[in-house]
Amino acid sequence: MCMKRWLKISLSILSGLIILVIITWLAGAFYISRNKKEILSSILGQLNKNLNGKITATGMEPTLLKSFPGVSVSLNGILLRDSLWSQHKHDLIKAKDINVSLNVLSLIVGNVNINQIAINDASIYIYTDSNGYSNTSIFKSKKTDTTKKSDSKTPDLAVKKIDLNRVTLTLDNQKRHKLFNFNIDQVAGRMQYPDSGWTGKIKLKTQVNSFAFNTRKGSFLKDKSLEGTLSAHYSRDLDAIILDPEVLKIGGHPFKIGAKIELDKSAFAISIAVDDILFKDVAMLLSPNISSKLLKFGIEKPINIRGNIVDDGSGKYGDPLIKVGITVRDNVLSIPAGKLTAANFDGSFTNQDTAGGIIGDENSAIKFHRLTAKYFNAPLKIDTFTVTNLSRPIATGLVTSRFPLSNLNNSLGTQDFEFKQGTADLRLYCQADIDNFRFTKPVVSGKIKIADADILYIPRKLRLVKSALNINFDQNDLSIQNGHFQIGKSELNVSCSIANFANLYYTDPDKILVNLKMHSPQLYLSEFLPFLGPRTSKKKTSGGSSIKAASKELSNVLEVSKMNINLTVGKAIYDKFLAKNLIADISLRGEGIYFNKISVAHAGGTLALNGSVIQEPSSNIFKINSKINHVSVKDFFYSFDNFGQNTITNKNLKGFLSSNVNIAGRISHTGKILPRSINGKVVFNLNNAALVNFEPMVKVGKFAFANRNLSNVEIKNLDGTLNIRGDKVDISPMQINSSAMNFNVKGVYALGAGTNVECFSKSNTGGA
The missing domain is CATH 3.10.450 (Nuclear Transport Factor 2; Chain: A,)
Known part of the structure; x- marks a missing residue:
């Protein structure tokens, strides 16, 4: 009963309050x-x-x-x-x-x-x-009577x-060249006013037309949507508005945004955190002067980013200070020189690299910390890679790596090289200008060590086995030490120096001069015949344009650079040719091989020569100036395959030959002298010589000189001059004093038709 009474009283009171509210509202x-x-x-x-x-x-x-x-x-x-x-x-x-x-x-x-x-x-x-x-000065308080007091604790x-x-x-x-422009679809603020200032929740949905801290450099967040709820409070003591970190969607992606705005200084600080966002999407949130630089790099998979934008309100720097950090794991990074795969690093960007310096491109830096990745399938490790001064970018970093050379196969964009085995160990400190985000004018210091390598250089079909070398970079210069190569049965020990290599590699590769010293205990010259042939190449593999460009560049450098070779060989072998104590000064220039000076012991005597081989598509042109001293004529003809003719061979000759030879001709890509291609002059001396079983002479003797032995004609000394014209040899007049007869001879000897040789007998031995 009591319960019903209290319920009735409560309902009456509630009804009265509602009626009172309605009456008050009305x-x-x-x-x-x-x-x-x-x-x-x-x-x-x-x-x-x-x-x-x-x-x-x-x-x-x-x-x-x-x-x-x-x-x-x-x-x-x-x-x-x-x-x-x-x-x-x-x-x-x-x-x-x-x-x-x-x-x-x-x-x-x-x-x-x-x-x-x-x-x-x-x-x-x-x-x-x-x-x-500013027109916001409208809110500055008018002068009031300070003696008046207000009873209210809230503002007017x-x-x-x-x-x-x-x-x-x-x-x-x-004044500060700033322009912020928003199309606000909705902002809802719910405010409270404690004694310390005010607090509020602000729900917003807006489109950014301009967010330019410097109108001369463009807008951040251009044409991006902003949507979310922010918690803000104003502190009278600090005269600042603080935005607590809250999730705000920018362009549909959730960012955690916090900020502090110091009203008395017109200063602000904004903190930004975002996870699982694409690098290009982040770059497009920045102003064009920054994004245009960052978009020269690429990161394929989403990354995590933390950043701060700070303006101290002084106007001293023009632009706000920007610091951005990114976390990249198991990603693909595009850089000016190609792509880094399986990349892991912590990256950063700032537009004030030197504290207290200007804020802008000249003092901006992009840094990659603790970078590990694969470059052309070679694992790299870089403690810190830095790109500074984005107005004229300079890249620096210490690169270390150790990997099997076979990792490089099918990754260089062209197939100039094929690596079957071997390892590379490198430690290089690099500094390079970046022209249009391409490395130029590099300065490199450090070493590359290659061991137990099996390499095929495809354009020349040249295979190097059991190869090892130490490559040293001393800023612009390059040197090779402790080089060892094996080509077939030939072994070469190599050292090399290239002055100003780094600069010329990119700017004037045809001016690169390689000074190469080689020593070999035994050299099979036929294994170097690929240098006589034209370049061949395999079909290029697919790959990024940067990789192709780098590979093409390397291939071009290898072909157009000049090389001086200082060669010493204990024993040199080519087909039937055997020489000892070979000393050679050889130059490679473009399509030519130039023999500046070669000396060798051969066939019991010595040979010295100079000349050249010029490569052409069908065959090669050679020119030789040679001085031959007291060589066995039999062995000499044998070694040179009877000089491409079979009329008179090593089997028909005895004695010792000294000669000055000035000839030119053609040699095939396999190293064979082309028949009837030789032209030139031979001045010779035969000593203690003999013409043995020379069939044309034997036949003549049977009819004309039956009582004389023309199967073994001995000549104590003979001087002569021959002018070679392809398949014809002009014999200058010479006197032959032999065991069979003494006669003068001149005329034309032809390897085919056209022989016209005149012989004038001076005396006879034994009756006709």
């Missing part, structure tokens, strides 16, 4: 309807109380149900202008309508307290001129709810 509504002008004047007066300017409205209409149980009015045709509007012509606020929610009880007693403001279909333009004056204008709908917001700072 009273407020009635009051507004009857006193629109007075209320509008009161609202504007409330708003204008502390403004250094003026807010005006063309009219007011009640919108009673919008904020029940409060009372709302709609202010139409709103203009908010500072006191200097006539000079700069920028309205701080221009709104089609502003909805204002009023406290009913305060309204009835004659005060206007605003609970909520909703600005709709409006533009807000915050303008700062080149002298630093303490709005608990602020909404923006379909509003264009512009912050135009002509």
